[in-house]
Amino acid sequence: MLPSRRGRPARLPAACALLLATAAASAALAGCGDTGGLRSAGATPTAVSPARLWPDLTPASSPAYDIGEVDHEVVEGVAVPDGDIRRADPVAAVRAEIAAHPDDYAGDKAPYRETARRMRDCGAAGESARCPVLRPYYRDLTGDGRPELTLGFRLLPAKMTAVRVYGVEKGRLVRVMSYEDAVSAVELAGRSVIVRSPSEVAGYEYRLQWTWDPDQDAMLLTHDEMLRTGDAAGTERPSPSPSVSPSASPSASPSVSPSASTR
Secondary structure, three states: OEEOOOOOEEOOOHHHHHHHOOOOHHHHHOOOOOOOOOOOOOOOOOOOOOOOOOOOOOOOOOOOOOOOOOOOEEOOOOOOHHHOHHHOOHHHHHHHHHHHOHHHHOOOOOOOHHHHHHHHHHOOOOOHHHOOEOOOEEEOOOOOOOOEEEEEEEEOOOOEEEEEEEEEEOOEEEEEEEEEEOOOEEEEEOOEEEEEEEOOOOOEEEEEEEEEEOOOOEEEEEEEEEEEOOOOOOOOOOOOOOOOOOOOOOOOOOEEOOOOOOO
């Protein structure tokens, strides 16, 4: 008896049951029901080879703009006890970045001045809901058997989110990926970090993917595309997600909660 989808034995006609016992069962079964023959899927589009445009155009020898393809930088002043990245302080990593870029964070006209102000709320005695640092996530993104730190923090009042990935090299904290934008979701998949951002085009979103490259010792931007979201009427802006204080217990997870975003 063959099991049915409901878990009960399926009854077969006697003729078919006899044929199942023979060596030619597969051929005989074709006559006991569906023929199982091939069916046409319709006409196949004609393959068209790529057409190279402007063959006389002089090839570029260097990029016109620096978009930061490779990010591999030691984070000064942040300890990594015993080389265990889980013991490194995520808030200290953000504070180190703020200190290294005062034009972005210090002063009343700095674009991310509110982020710097709210860092004082990231201590154990502070109000965690105001802390701009989001929950840290740990996952092996390089394939070396050790976890990397994926960290996010809100860039205020710009309503953007910074996404960073850190590893450990010779006992030091090293940033291997850096990106900031209006972010609606972040995902970890295999050796990749995927960032989704809203688009001004109704029913579409941006999807950017960074993947670990061992030759560069960094996460490289490997995919940059615009995808349909299925909402042709427009994309609803995501709401802010709560931040966490450094005293909260970090947990490994495949994704980071969405942050406030506009583009």
